[in-house]
Amino acid sequence: MKKVILVRYGEILLKGLNRPLFENKLISNIKKVIHKLGKVRIKKSQARIYIEPEEDNYDFSEALSILSKVFGIVSVSAVWEIESDFEVIKKSALEMVTELVERKGYSTFKVETKRGNKRFHMDSPEISRELGAHLLTNVPNISVDVNNPSFIVYVEVREYTYIYSEIIPSVCGMPIGTNGKAMLLLSGGIDSPVAGWMIGKRGVEIEAVHFYSYPYTSERAKDKVIELAKILSEYCYRINLHIVPFTQIQLEINEKCPADQMTIIMRRVMMEIAEKIANKTGSLALITGESVGQVASQTIQSLAVTNEVVTLPVFRPLIGMDKNEVIDLARKIGTYETSILPYEDCCTVFVAKHPNTKPQLNRIKLSESKANLPELIDKAIEDTEVLTLNSLM
Numbered sequence: 001m002k003k004v005i006l007v008r009y010g011e012i013l014l015k016g017l018n019r020p021l022f023e024n025k026l027i028s029n030i031k032k033v034i035h036k037l038g039k040v041r042i043k044k045s046q047a048r049i050y051i052e053p054e055e056d057n058y059d060f061s062e063a064l065s066i067l068s069k070v071f072g073i074v075s076v077s078a079v080w081e082i083e084s085d086f087e088v089i090k091k092s093a094l095e096m097v098t099e100l101v102e103r104k105g106y107s108t109f110k111v112e113t114k115r116g117n118k119r120f121h122m123d124s125p126e127i128s129r130e131l132g133a134h135l136l137t138n139v140p141n142i143s144v145d146v147n148n149p150s151f152i153v154y155v156e157v158r159e160y161t162y163i164y165s166e167i168i169p170s171v172c173g174m175p176i177g178t179n180g181k182a183m184l185l186l187s188g189g190i191d192s193p194v195a196g197w198m199i200g201k202r203g204v205e206i207e208a209v210h211f212y213s214y215p216y217t218s219e220r221a222k223d224k225v226i227e228l229a230k231i232l233s234e235y236c237y238r239i240n241l242h243i244v245p246f247t248q249i250q251l252e253i254n255e256k257c258p259a260d261q262m263t264i265i266m267r268r269v270m271m272e273i274a275e276k277i278a279n280k281t282g283s284l285a286l287i288t289g290e291s292v293g294q295v296a297s298q299t300i301q302s303l304a305v306t307n308e309v310v311t312l313p314v315f316r317p318l319i320g321m322d323k324n325e326v327i328d329l330a331r332k333i334g335t336y337e338t339s340i341l342p343y344e345d346c347c348t349v350f351v352a353k354h355p356n357t358k359p360q361l362n363r364i365k366l367s368e369s370k371a372n373l374p375e376l377i378d379k380a381i382e383d384t385e386v387l388t389l390n391s392l393m
């Protein structure tokens, strides 16, 4: 009886001839994330990945927890790999269930069998029935409950047989590194980290840019963004965070442009700078946390005017989501608690009481031309600091 980790993946299976490319990327990402836990052998068989530790005392629960954050994985289980022989199956299942009942105090169960190996002499219902009866007679104080059992004994008969009792859901999606790179505009708020996570989930490497307005925003506001990038890097591995000094640009806009256009002009400059840095770093799209109608700068008119300044595609994965849905996701991925820390964002420093919610492009361009922006933009890019967050180090 040998304990291994079973990794299930989903959408990759829909890939035709390219499928091995995606599978190999997933395997190489898995190797990297669990590298620090010790040596393992990894094999791929029948649309599954099996991870077999080479050392005793392998930390399975830590490995499962790490794998539940790997894009491309649907779910994972710690499983016993045994011979496909019914006597062995009975003996191993009994051992597993006895231990589980003692440790967790479970009282009801059912057996679920899948038979991938059609040459095995019993069919699935027969295996479930006979194994269930065997467990019932040999484990004290348990009964069968097919509708609401406290645990399920899963049996999969393939070349080998796998038995286990727990399926841990992972994050699904596509392996990081299978879909190019995009530049996330990362604020310290709730939305943008979620937006980056959603695009990362589709296999896209994430590069990030943050605009800060020291001394109007504090060092702690910057640290918060670094922390958010760090949390994202647990899913996306390596994130370069470009921190752009934005104060001079904001002061210039504040001085030369009408107050009610301040936010929209600032948003346009952010997009322009983000695109320039994206181009330098090989990022093929921009990502923002915008959602239609959420604030003045996210009316459909404002979004159109903001979008006009760039030519790269802009991904806005939250565009049709309600704030509550975004918050739920932020909680799930672990960014929420950091996002709600009360440090000011550069957008909140110079906002007008009544921002224009229906900006007109020609007027905005006219106002922009009164400010000396091109020079300040070049300077801001020149003074940008780059930090690398790498969860694999």
Ligand code: ATP
Pocket: 184, 185, 186, 187, 188, 189, 190, 191, 192, 193, 209, 210, 211, 212, 270, 287, 288, 289, 290, 294, 295, 297, 298, 345, 346, 347
């Ligand atoms: P968030 O919760 O992501 O801060 P928000 O609801 O506060 O979003 P805005 O402040 O209008 O919305 O910002 C819209 C988007 O612009 C953000 O989701 C983010 O992608 C980008 N953004 C805003 N401020 C910054 C910043 N200081 N640095 C980088 N990107 C920013």
Ligand code: MG
Pocket: 187, 188, 189, 345, 347
């Ligand atoms: Mg914000």
